[in-house]
Amino acid sequence: MSQVVLQTVSQKLPILPAKVRALLQALEEPARYTTAELASMVAACGNLEAVLVNMLNSGFFRTRRKVRSAQDAFLLIGFNATRSVILGAVLKGLFPPREIVRNFDRELFLRHCIGTALASEMLAEKAGLSSELNRYRMSTYGFTHDIGTLALDYCLPVTLSRIYAHARSAGVTILQAERHILGELNHGIIGELVCRIWQLPADITNVVAYHHAPRQAKSDRTAVTVLYVGDNISWNYYEKLLSDQGLRYPMEKSVLAELGLSQADAVQIEEALPQQVDQAMRLLTLEAVDFSMLA
Ligand SMILES: [Fe+2]
Numbered sequence: 640m641s642q643v644v645l646q647t648v649s650q651k652l653p654i655l656p657a658k659v660r661a662l663l664q665a666l667e668e669p670a671r672y673t674t675a676e677l678a679s680m681v682a683a684c685g686n687l688e689a690v691l692v693n694m695l696n697s698g699f700f701r702t703r704r705k706v707r708s709a710q711d712a713f714l715l716i717g718f719n720a721t722r723s724v725i726l727g728a729v730l731k732g733l734f735p736p737r738e739i740v741r742n743f744d745r746e747l748f749l750r751h752c753i754g755t756a757l758a759s760e761m762l763a764e765k766a767g768l769s770s771e772l773n774r775y776r777m778s779t780y781g782f783t784h785d786i787g788t789l790a791l792d793y794c795l796p797v798t799l800s801r802i803y804a805h806a807r808s809a810g811v812t813i814l815q816a817e818r819h820i821l822g823e824l825n826h827g828i829i830g831e832l833v834c835r836i837w838q839l840p841a842d843i844t845n846v847v848a849y850h851h852a853p854r855q856a857k858s859d860r861t862a863v864t865v866l867y868v869g870d871n872i873s874w875n876y877y878e879k880l881l882s883d884q885g886l887r888y889p890m891e892k893s894v895l896a897e898l899g900l901s902q903a904d905a906v907q908i909e910e911a912l913p914q915q916v917d918q919a920m921r922l923l924t925l926e927a928v929d930f931s932m933l934a
């Protein structure tokens with residue numbers, strides 16, 4: 640089963656356009672380029688610049704003023720933050736919603752991803768880590784961490800549908816259902832494969848691969864741990880959206896303690912989350928990048 644799933648994902652995964660890959664790689668080492676060079680690379684990627692500008696002006700990122708162009712974005716929020724927003728927009732374009740899967744609701748799943756970003760951002764704030772783990776970075780991790788599930792939706796929709804159907808019929812959480820259907824495999828392993836194929840940045844690959852096992856993270860364990868806890872909180876929120884069975888994910892106290900946080904902090908964030916996600920859903924237009932324009 641595992642090999643067949645991984646092989647199918649490798650074969651069916653959309654191609655990351657060469658111009659987008661070159662841009663993402665350049666943004667890993669922005670000092671090697673001028674701002675104008677990087678801006679022209681963005682401009683060469685179809686409607687990416689327009690999507691970037693719209694996302695930054697949506698109100699979600701709380702920019703100090705309106706952004707007019709990619710060059711403007713680099714100057715206002717910096718290369719790393721712009722890279723984060725670009726990655727979110729690119730992913731949306733690579734995995735367009737398709738209406739063929741029963742049992743898997745993309746909008747509810749988007750709420751889980753935004754919820755993960757926001758819960759992680761609130762955790763980082765409480766832990767005094769917000770200067771490093773800011774909204775831009777946590778948003779990218781929120782949008783990308785479950786890339787394995789999005790890849791399943793795109794490449795093996797029937798398998799993903801079976802996971803959600805099993806969760807409902809057996810009254811278990813989605814992660815338990817995933818284990819039942821995929822066995823040894825999970826969306827972290829599938830996501831890591833996607834990152835490798837697309838040569839996504841190392842920090843994203845690390846988060847995608849280890850967000851359910853932060854102690855195994857190869858680097859940046861603090862960021863992965865924050866995302867693990869944020870994801871856990873957002874899973875509880877997501878399960879409530881899916882059913883009223885009261886399904887919850889256990890939270891290891893020791894992991895919270897590593898961040899200097901308590902269960903009460905996690906509860907407070909979980910209570911605040913639904914309203915925060917509603918607000919983000921209203922602000923974020925999340926227009927997709929149209930890669931057909933790159934042909
Ligand atoms: Fe996950």
Ligand SMILES: [Fe+2]
Pocket residue numbers: 751755784785870
């Ligand atoms: Fe998740």
